[in-house]
Each structure stands twice: as C-alpha cells, then as structure tokens.
Amino acid sequence: MTQSLKGRYAIVGLGLTEMGRVYDSAMGFAVEAVRRALDDAGLARQDLDGLCLNPGLAWGEAAMGSFALQQALGLRDLGYSTTMNIGGATAAAMVQHAVMAIEAGLATTVACVFSDAPLKPPKPAADGKQKQGSAAAYGFARGLNAAYGQFGVNALYALVARRHMHRYGTTNDHLGAVAVAERAWANRNPAAQFHETSLTLADYHRSRWIVEPFHLLDCCLVSNGGAAVIVTSAERAANLRQPPVYIWGFGQGHPGGDPVDTLTSGAPWARQNAFRMAGIDTSDVDVAELYDCYTFTVLVTLEDYGFCPKGEAGRFAADGTIAPGGRLPVNTGGGQLSSFYMWGMTPLSEGVIQARGQGGARQVEDHDVVLVSGNGGILSTHSTLVLSPLAS
C-alpha cells in the first residue's frame, strides 16, 4: 500500500554550494554539497549508508559516478549506491529512490547529489592566442539537424512552445509574465544570481531573441555548483538539527511520443500517484516549485498539475497569480530563470527551504503543502514530490 509511506520519511539535510560563475570540478562541487548537507543535518559522513548521484554534463559518461563520489568522500560500507539520469526529473526521483531503498531495508540515511561545472573560468587576456570561430572547432555540428542550423535544446523547446502558442493562443506576454514573477521572487532571495536586478515585462520584451519564440529571459541560467539533500526515516529525523521536511507523496510520469503533438509533460501521470499517496488535491497546494528550464515549461506544468485548464496557463500567469502576493506562489527562490540552474535540485532545494519556513523575505506564510516538480528532456521525463513540515 503506497499510502502507508506518507510522512514516514523526511529530508533532513540540504547542502548548496556557491552557484553560478564559480569554478571547481564537478566532483569538487559534489563533495562540498554533501559536506554542507551533512553539516546542515548535524550528521557525520559515517552516518551515510546510501548514495544517489545525478551526474551533470561535466561528469561526462560517469558510468560509475556514485562509486567515484563514494571514494572521493571516503564513505565505507554503503548499503545502496546508484547513478541516475532522467535529466531534470532526476533530483526528485533520487529522493524517491532513497525512500524506496530505506523502506526496503538497504540503507537508513541516503545522500542525493547533483553537481555540474559547464562554465569555464575566463581565460587571461594576455594569452595572445585568439580563439576565432574556425569551423574545425565545431566538431559537434555533424548531424543532420546541424546542417539546417538547428542547434541545441533551446531550438527544440522552441518548436514545442510555438505549437502551444498556435493551439492555445499563448503569447510572449504570457511567457514574460513567468520571467517577471520569478524575478520578483529572486529579488527577495539574497542567494539568487539576479537578486539585485529587477525586471519588467518591457525589459523582458527588450531582451534579445535567442530562438523565437524565446527571448534570452525565457531561458534558464547556466550555472556551476553542487546540491545535495539527505533522506532518512521520520524517526531519525526527529532528533536532527533541522526541522524535518516530510515526504508526503511522490510519483513519476514519462509520456513518450513527440511533445510537439502532446504539448504535455509527464505531470498528469506523476501527480496521480503523488497526490493519492499524499492524500491531497491540486487545490491543497500552498507553494509550487516547478521545473523551469524555460518560462514555457512552467506554463505547461501549471496546466498539467491542474492549476488551470489545459492551454490556459498563459492567461493564468499573466494575472499575477504566481508572483509574490499572488494566489499560488511559484518558484519562490527565483527558480532556474533568476536564481540558479542545478537541474531538478533548483525546485527541490527551494521546496525544502519553504517547507522548513526558512525562506526569509521570500517565505510563504502558508507552506503546509509544497509541490516540487522535475522535468527532463523535451517534456520527456517527469517526477513529483509533495513535501510538508507536518508528519501528516
């Protein structure tokens, strides 16, 4: 019976490194994130007996990444170890795996870790050797799509977003409303990369096009850094340093097919299990931390959790609903668009902060039910967590 898991496991530690244009190896960030999560929880390394790693791009193939991380951390005698990758849905999925591993008796205390270091330090200007764009440097451009000038994930998501606009009447004003709302939240979060910079809808429209229909400010920040959470049983959680963040429910959904046709994430499936396990409905959600690789992703996700009818999220967001002071606070730390991009760890970490009531100027008063979503690929993979400061 999945219902019996509600409130029986908790997130007890959160470790976030410096984020953004900071430089370390992917392993260095991962180790530092785990160290901070242990400190946060009041646990020691020897308390960990399970390890889940989501390797970011800088890990390369990372076929045995969690073992490499175990060795780097000097961890002995783990009962559970896994390296997972379903893109941006991995973070919340790692928490699910941690719960299942503990429930199965394989481990008691599991660290779930992500890190990445895609940004390289600026080269000293005196270097002399000018690196100009010779075609030989573009070894990535070998496929059929590249021959047509179709490069990168932005361009793929743009095809889906354009189709959504065509079918439902979504506009750049609607996309911009998400960027503006998240920036307003970032302005209340001192750790956000855009903490000091305000944003209006006019600013949004003035930001340069990357690939229409996406302006620069529709796209997430690329960031270096690491993030970790520690999962254990509710019994152990009761005696640790931080207020426990109880896991009420979880689910996954991976629709398959072509997102240009479905215009749907995996949330409609993921939410069924998660909400049934948590015993909640969409209307019970106090705070939503939604995966936001693009402004567009937030709109689709709002629809797919049932906060508004399919196709209506643009108008929903444009009414100020998700901004500070709105009816449904969304991405309260500034999200991937305005705070930092750590794949699914961005919404997960902010969900933990909100559920603990540690959001400072951005803390949402009612935060008994916190929804966290993860999304990978082009709306390809999806994971859901329902978190709460209450055990039941």
Next chain:
Amino acid sequence: MSTAAKPLPEVTEELRPFFAAARENRLVVQRCEGCGRRRFPPREICSECLCRDARWVESGGRGTVVSFNVMHQVYHPAFAAEVPYAVVLVELEDGGRMIANVVDCPLDRLAIGMAVEAVFEKRSDEVALPQFRPRA
C-alpha cells in the same frame, strides 16, 4: 564576415541511402517491413511493431509545417550571415517528420499549417539537402 562553410552532415551508414537519393533530388523515408509504417528520421527498430527490417521508399515530398522556430543565436560561424533564419518541422503527407529550412518564403509569411513541398539544396558533391518551399 566568416566564410566558413555550413556543416556537412555526416553520411552515416544509416543515412547513406537517404543521401544517395537526395543527390538525385529524390526524397526517401524508411518504411517498416513489419507494419508498413513510414518514418523519418530513420530508426534501427520500429517503435510500433519492434520490427528491425525497413527499406527506403520514395516520398511524395509534400507536407505541412507542424512548427517552426527562428534562430538568432549563432552557434556555428557559417550561420552568422543568415540569422535570423527559420527552422521548420515538416510532417510529410505520406509519413515521416523532417527538420529543414523553408526556402522562397520570407519569415513573416511562415506559419504553422503552411503547405510545403521538398526541393533540394546542393551542399557538396556528396550531399544535397532536402529543403521545403511553400506550395499553392
């Protein structure tokens, strides 16, 4: 201004028949030997019936724009002089979906649902690329 040539797609074993046909200005797509479904891009295994056998068959080259984007960011120097340019996703009438560009069509005329037909753009002795232009 960069004079770099546009990247030539690698003529992989999988795509060799596609490029051989394109050199003769013919568009071909895969047809599953198991269920008869036509598909593009090519796959090793049919996702409908899991059959591994497919052959390349002629496409009429007529299709519809399912979606499009307009690229402004320069990812490769050969496209520096072209931005902004559109990339389209075309659904072929007789099966298959292709990424391509639309030729003979100003950006402000491009629309989802536009009827298009294949034409060929020679990129090298070995490679001609199917492109699409509006049809009446």
